Amino acid sequence: MSSTNTILTQLTTTPKEKPTVEQLGFGKHFTDHMFMMDYTIEQGWHNARIIPYQPISLDPSAMIFHYGQSVFEGMKAYKTPAGDVQLFRPERNFKRLNISNDRLCIPAIDEQFALDALKQLLSIDKDWIPSEPGTSLYIRPYTFATEPFLGVAPAKSYHFIIIMSPVGAYYSEGINPVKILVEKQYVRAVVGGTGEAKTGGNYANGLKAQEIASKEGYSQILWLDGKENRYIEEVGSMNIFFKINGKVITPALNGSILAGITRDSMLHLLKSKNIDVEERRITIDEVVQAYEEGILEEAFGTGTAAVISPIGQLKWQDTELTVNDGQIGEVTQMLYDTLTGIQNGTVEDSFGWIVKL
Template sequence: MLDIKTEFTTNPKNKPAVEALGFGQYFTDHMFIVEYTEGKGWHDARIIPYQPIQIDPSAMVFHYGQAVFEGLKAYKTVDGKVLLFRPDRNFARLNNSNERMVIPAIDEAFALEALKQLVTIDREWVPDAPGTSLYIRPFIIGTEANLGVHPSKSYKFIIIMSPSGSYYKEGINPVKIMVEQKYVRAVAGGTGEAKTAGNYASALKGQEIATAEGYSQTLWLDGKEKKYVEEVGSMNIFFKINGKVVTPALNGSILPGITRDSMIQVLKSKNIPVEERRITIDEVVEANKNGTLEEVFGTGTAAVISPVGELKYLDEKIIINDGKIGEVSQMLYDTLTGIQNGTIEDTFGWTIKL
């Protein structure tokens, strides 16, 4: 395992007020970085003051999009401890993305140790107000200075951190989602199940359209038939239909969300029926018409859980549960955030205490 050198900042930043946090706008005093060079492997691991990075204009990430990232959080407990939530799963998923994008694998145990050291150094940046957390962004970019189309021969693996509030301005209040009809996000065999930068760039047009119509996010349908529900731009999606929770099965074009997996495990532990399968948008519309569509919610690291109060499909507006948060959505939110902030016992073994 590599040694990690540490350089402490001599100019610490002022921490933002809790009410000003938002999402991803402020960054902590330090960052982690390690280099990769073909033939040498990963080397020169270090924690340094947060600062710009310098890479060549011809770095391959700018031209061919060789970039992957993760998102996870650290939480402050009521007794002042700091908890990480399932970070091992994030680094395992990062390596899955690496495989798809032809990026060298990282040592997951080393990455976790680096993260622990970084969060420990900047632990005073972990906010303790309800609904807040320290958002953590690990990412890898191809840095070789070369315009030839091939996998980069050099990379940077960086971790930056940002104290954050709610991802959506609505917080835990239901959001409005628009079903995208023209554009597609991903197809099976593509990069949809990898957390790569290009997936999010291709989703921006749908987001722009949704925002212009007053909706928070886009719900994407499958890229082949535009028939099956896949995921929201920043979340996996769940539907409670006639007492059963249904979520689209992982099919190669859907990101395997860690919060998604956590919610499924919580549902099963509460003996609430949950099913992973293909679900058409027409089935959702029909369930609304016959009165069996009881709840809709999204799950993701940034938002944790986000109830959906309205779906727009074609020219039809579907109002879910009178636009209010549902019983199951509230239970899942309370359970997961309780585990994350230490007020509920972690019987799943998901948290790591620093």
């Protein structure tokens, strides 16, 4: 589709009441409007529109209900102390959406057009962006198969939608390091599968292990690779970093790990602070050994929702590893403060990451 495609706009006549900051939570409230466009073989992506937030009606045979052909993105808009609205590396999200689309055989979107559409939607619903410290507007672009057909093949029709949810401070009571269970039995993804794509099946797959871990008192799963069950891949739905003997290590992207935008930003921040950083394969055995040698200094997950989630404890088989006495580490705290500062406009962006509305 052409970037000059116009977006039909239909404003709501019944605006909703906005939640108070106490009511916010995560992903529960949605703004007054949504962006939507449709794909057909004949017309490509078309019928771009901003409309009141409303239910989607689908045939019971719509392929999304049966064959999982869906991808999504997650990003945030922030209101700066000066009242500006800004996005963080949004072009990376739309680029990754198309990488996911390609893996799932979903037709590509025009990334620039999607970003323009998001900006229009944001300008209409900008009063929904909360301004209290730590709050933001979570943005969810997603694509899914709509064709009414029970057959295993790429669909011939799709929706692309953007919805937005004002969200509260992820750490309303301060950042508390979490307890993580290293998973032996279940596997999130394997090379040759969809681990690199942001598609529903990866998340559905992870629910079972998460449910078991929760019952045992752990916040999240640390996932090992699917081939040898010893290389560290991700934690929950975040990328993972370790600080061992002064050096920061994160698993190299291998085809089964999601290429996190927060992960990439952390790598840039670390380099800019002259902290040694390595992207490479790392086994759980190496982490245990570092712990036993007393050089496992910090561990944390990274992702859009929480930005950073410090790991206070890891359990692998019968071994309990307490990291940094269960306290947030110095580098973890610095990365969190710097990145959230850039995102909310209180720290200067020397990387060119911020896109103002």
